[in-house]
Amino acid sequence: MKSNLFNNSKEVFIDSVNHKDYIQLDRVSTIYQSLKDSVHKPLKMILLYGKPGTGKSMFLTKLYHDLSSKRTIHLYQSPILDDSEFFKRLAQDLLNIKYNGDLNFTQFMKILEEYSSDETPIILLDEAQLYSDILMEKIRLLSDTRKIKFVVTLHKTNEEDLIAKEHFKTRIWESIELENASSSELKIYIQKKLMKANCFDSANMFPDKSINLIYKLTNGNYRQINKLLYTLFDIYSNYMQNNPSKIDTNKISNKIIEMSAIHAGLINA
Amino acid sequence: MLNLNELENRWLKYKIKSYIPHAIITLLVISITVLISSLNFDKKETNKVIQKELIKETLKPALKEKVIEKVIEKVIEKEIIKKVIVKSNNTQQDEKLLITPSLDFMRTIQNDSQKYYNTKSTAQKKKKAQQKHLISDVAIEEITPMQNIVKDNTIDIKRRDTQEDIQHVIKRFKKSNNPALSLFVAKKYYELGEYNKAYNYALITNEINNNIEDSWIIFAKSLVKLEKKEKAIEVLNKYIAISHSGRAKITLDNIKSGKLK
Numbered sequence: 132m133k134s135n136l137f138n139n140s141k142e143v144f145i146d147s148v149n150h151k152d153y154i155q156l157d158r159v160s161t162i163y164q165s166l167k168d169s170v171h172k173p174l175k176m177i178l179l180y181g182k183p184g185t186g187k188s189m190f191l192t193k194l195y196h197d198l199s200s201k202r203t204i205h206l207y208q209s210p211i212l213d214d215s216e217f218f219k220r221l222a223q224d225l226l227n228i229k230y231n232g233d234l235n236f237t238q239f240m241k242i243l244e245e246y247s248s249d250e251t252p253i254i255l256l257d258e259a260q261l262y263s264d265i266l267m268e269k270i271r272l273l274s275d276t277r278k279i280k281f282v283v284t285l286h287k288t289n290e291e292d293l294i295a296k297e298h299f300k301t302r303i304w305e306s307i308e309l310e311n312a313s314s315s316e317l318k319i320y321i322q323k324k325l326m327k328a329n330c331f332d333s334a335n336m337f338p339d340k341s342i343n344l345i346y347k348l349t350n351g352n353y354r355q356i357n358k359l360l361y362t363l364f365d366i367y368s369n370y371m372q373n374n375p376s377k378i379d380t381n382k383i384s385n386k387i388i389e390m391s392a393i394h395a396g397l398i399n400a
Numbered sequence: 401m402l403n404l405n406e407l408e409n410r411w412l413k414y415k416i417k418s419y420i421p422h423a424i425i426t427l428l429v430i431s432i433t434v435l436i437s438s439l440n441f442d443k444k445e446t447n448k449v450i451q452k453e454l455i456k457e458t459l460k461p462a463l464k465e466k467v468i469e470k471v472i473e474k475v476i477e478k479e480i481i482k483k484v485i486v487k488s489n490n491t492q493q494d495e496k497l498l499i500t501p502s503l504d505f506m507r508t509i510q511n512d513s514q515k516y517y518n519t520k521s522t523a524q525k526k527k528k529a530q531q532k533h534l535i536s537d538v539a540i541e542e543i544t545p546m547q548n549i550v551k552d553n554t555i556d557i558k559r560r561d562t563q564e565d566i567q568h569v570i571k572r573f574k575k576s577n578n579p580a581l582s583l584f585v586a587k588k589y590y591e592l593g594e595y596n597k598a599y600n601y602a603l604i605t606n607e608i609n610n611n612i613e614d615s616w617i618i619f620a621k622s623l624v625k626l627e628k629k630e631k632a633i634e635v636l637n638k639y640i641a642i643s644h645s646g647r648a649k650i651t652l653d654n655i656k657s658g659k660l661k
Binding site: 365366369370373374386389390393394398400 | 402404407408410411413414415417
């Protein structure tokens with residue numbers, strides 16, 4: 132029974148971007164609501180930025196799934212680095228036109244001029260830092276036409292550099308920053324995530340001491356938390372199968388948390 | 401697939417590694433505290449030693465000062481005693497000095513007077529020889545009471561001032577050999593009650609000039625005071641016979657009647 136519990140708990144923390152895995156935390160919910168409101172504003176471009184693993188992709192996915200039924204919205208989770216492919220994808224998604232040959236920026240602009248819609252379609256661009264400056268400049272020009280609204284996510288490497296970029300400095304009307312979870316948010320995140328998957332027993336195995344240690348190891352980064360807890364329950368599952376007397380199933384052992392961190396590469400041992 | 405044994409070993413190593421800095425820090429802290437405490441102990445010890453030394457050092461000068469003070473006090477006491485002794489000696493010497501010059505004067509004047517007499521006429525020599533004989537007898541007899549008076553240390557300040565004045569006049573007299581000065585000294589000594597000195601200076605004045613009335617009267621009065629009444633009457637009678645002095649007669653009458661004692 133316990134072995135199954137730990138296996139199920141492990142599955143909860145598989146690192147995937149699924150809107151169903153989105154956990155409602157107070158602060159995160161507020162940010163998400165502000166993002167949702169910004170989408171309805173007449174903004175040319177919205178920037179969503181933060182460190183890797185802070186939930187940017189999850190936000191976009193969640194937004195996409197929340198709005199897809201109500202308005203024209205497209206999510207580009209993987210960056211399209213080729214200009215022609217990017218414009219061909221846009222033409223297909225927005226205008227429902229499929230181009231077999233190349234489609235350059237000028238050709239696409241001509242097509243876009245003929246395009247008219249009651250509401251501005253939204254293009255969600257994840258990992259926008261991978262796009263070239265030229266392509267980003269073309270995206271800026273497209274947003275200037277007010278016929279497409281872009282919501283872009285960026286890794287926050289250096290905020291000053293990011294804002295200094297011409298195409299963002301002049302075009303971004305709304306910028307939203309995502310941050311790592313606090314210690315209390317971390318506990319809620321873990322418990323909510325486990326309870327969402329009906330893993331109530333494992334959700335109650337985390338004393339504050341363990342939470343603090345996890346926070347210390349992951350710094351509240353959601354991706355790191357997922358990674359650590361996945362390994363943690365994997366170890367528990369293994370102990371349950373091979374040597375169950377070595378573990379206490381009532382509460383998470385700090386030793387196993389540390390072992391998980393070692394295995395996940397969070398501790399250099 | 402997880403290798404739990406390997407993972408446990410890695411964790412053990414990690415724990416040991418993680419405890420090493422703590423152990424080092426605790427060891428360092430312990431060693432530092434031990435060092436500090438030992439240093440403090442040493443400091444305390446050294447401080448105690450230094451304090452003792454300081455106390456000794458501070459006490460030494462203090463003791464030295466005390467010793468010096470004591471020595472100084474002793475020296476001062478000695479000095480004071482010496483001064484007192486010297487003063488007493490000086491007073492004695494001074495008093496003695498008061499006597500000796502008078503005797504010297506006596507001798508010198510006698511010598512001088514002898515020379516003086518040699519130059520004078522033989523008639524005068526005879527007169528003088530008679531007078532001299534009389535006076536010298538008296539003078540020789542009067543030396544002993546003078547010495548007795550020296551031992552009497554009852555001189556007040558006024559007297560000293562007068563004495564200084566007298567000494568000053570004596571100095572002047574020695575230089576000038578003026579009978580007026582010696583007569584003045586004789587009168588002063590008579591007023592002060594120093595009848596021996598008054599007698600001597602009256603005699604000196606007479607030897608310089610035997611025609612001075614006052615010197616004869618002071619001479620006779622001094623003799624009376626020195627309980628030489630008969631001598632005084634004799635001397636005055638001789639002088640009256642020569643000079644027919646009225647004042648000398650009055651003085652003689654006073655002596656005889658006992659008014660002048």
